[in-house]
Amino acid sequence: MSEAVAAQVRSALLRAGDLHPALAGPVLESMNFLNEVSHRYPDAISLAAGRPHEDLFDARAPERYLAAYRHHLAADRGFTPEQVRRTLFQYGRTKGVIHDLVARMLHVDEGIDVDPESVVVTVGCQEAMVLTLRALRADPRDVLLAVAPTYVGLTGAAALVDLPVVPVPGGTDGVDLDALARTVTRLRAEGRRPRACYVMPDFANPSGMSMDLAVRHALLDAAAALDLLLLEDNPYGLFHGGEHLPTLKALDTGRRVVYFGSFAKTCLPGARVGYVVADTPVEAADGGLGLFADELAKIKGMLTVNTSPVAQAVVGGHLVTHGCSLVAANTAERAVYQRNLRHLLDGLAARFPAGGPVRWNTPRGGFFVVVDVPFAADDAALEHSAQEHGVLWVPMRHFYDHPDADRRLRLSCSAVSPAEIDEALDRLAAFIASRR
DSSP, X not given: OOHHHHHHTTTOOOOGGGSOGGGGSHHHHHHHHHHHHHHHOTTSEESOOOOOOGGGOOTTHHHHHHHHHHHIIIIISOOOHHHHHHHHHSOOOTTOSSHHHHHHHHHHHHOOOOOGGGEEEEEHHHHHHHHHHHHHOOSTTEEEEEEESOOHHHHXXXXXXXXXXXXXXXXXXXXXXXXXXXXXXXHHHTTOEEEEEEEOOSSOTTTOOOOOHHHHHHHHHHHHHHTOEEEEEOSSTTOOSSOOOOOHHHHOSSSOEEEEEESTTTTOGGGOEEEEEOOOEEEOTTSOEEEHHHHHHHHHHHHTSSOOHHHHHHHHHHHHHTTTOHHHHTHHHHHXXXXXXXXXXXXXXXXXXXXXXXXXXXXXXXXXXXXXXXXXXXXXXXXXXXXXXXXXXXXXXXXXXXXGGGGEEEEEOTTSOHHHHHHHHHHHHHHHHHHO
């Protein structure tokens, strides 16, 4: 530290070593690095970000949806003008004001039947994860299992609440059930407490993997036998190629699945509205039964108080406009993302010969494709790719610590046009040729 800087901070000085260790951990550093690379090379085509396609945004839609929600409150729920105004502009109930519409949407689209009181509307899906992990982390023995590779937001949230994450291999089926059982048995023998297993059964981020119906049933059976909660995250399930499998929550007969949902990909990311369905019973000290959602609401009340009612109203208006069906509301989005995924996969096949050193998986939906390359696909390689070839991607090592990750990269096709995909793949092919 220079003398000038030291003089400025003599009145107060925080040392990094005295702050929460997660702030210096690899997960939070990963997010910062990827954001910095994007900002340093704004002219590079990004096959890195899993964002919605911006051509699908309508600047006039929020106003229409607000009007639709106001009409819903007045016409369908009988609210007076004062009650409508209060609902939109005052602090709202901690669990949310559109919980009933979310529950209806889950019934219409997914065949999930839950009490609206088991729904907590959150500030994005990320808050839903933080609330759930904070509640489950009771003492230092507790650990979370997660199918690897794992969404970095989940591992980051776990780090912030001091909940260690133990990976479970995904395998060829989306989850290795034998490895899951062995891991739970080993951890319990060591005196640890596996609280739950995080899974993304549909077009997972980052792998693009999905579980077939038999594996979903087998996973639920395994969770019951192991007395383990499942944390199901489903941001991409609607963006399929024609086969819409039931979610774990739709198949859940024992209320063992805690379900995370988001309106970022299906409605409006800027609204920052997500939700968690937490209908697992909680036994109180006096023997009474409540809902896990009630416990999560206690934490939310101290974290964000409530989710913006205005943002919820935009999402609520979106739902009522489309009969509480995100399937109906996302016809155009599904077509765009399927088109882009096919274009990306066809483009890879056109540029890299079958049987060669460059290989990739072929997801049936979602945003992501994983590519194996014959060199270290690390942060230094990404920097070179951005600077010299003008194309961005994500090193898979940011998602899991495994030798296989060292030579793998993730491509996202959601936020680009077919022409941009073609140009980006040309640049990627040139980059790969230069590394070989």
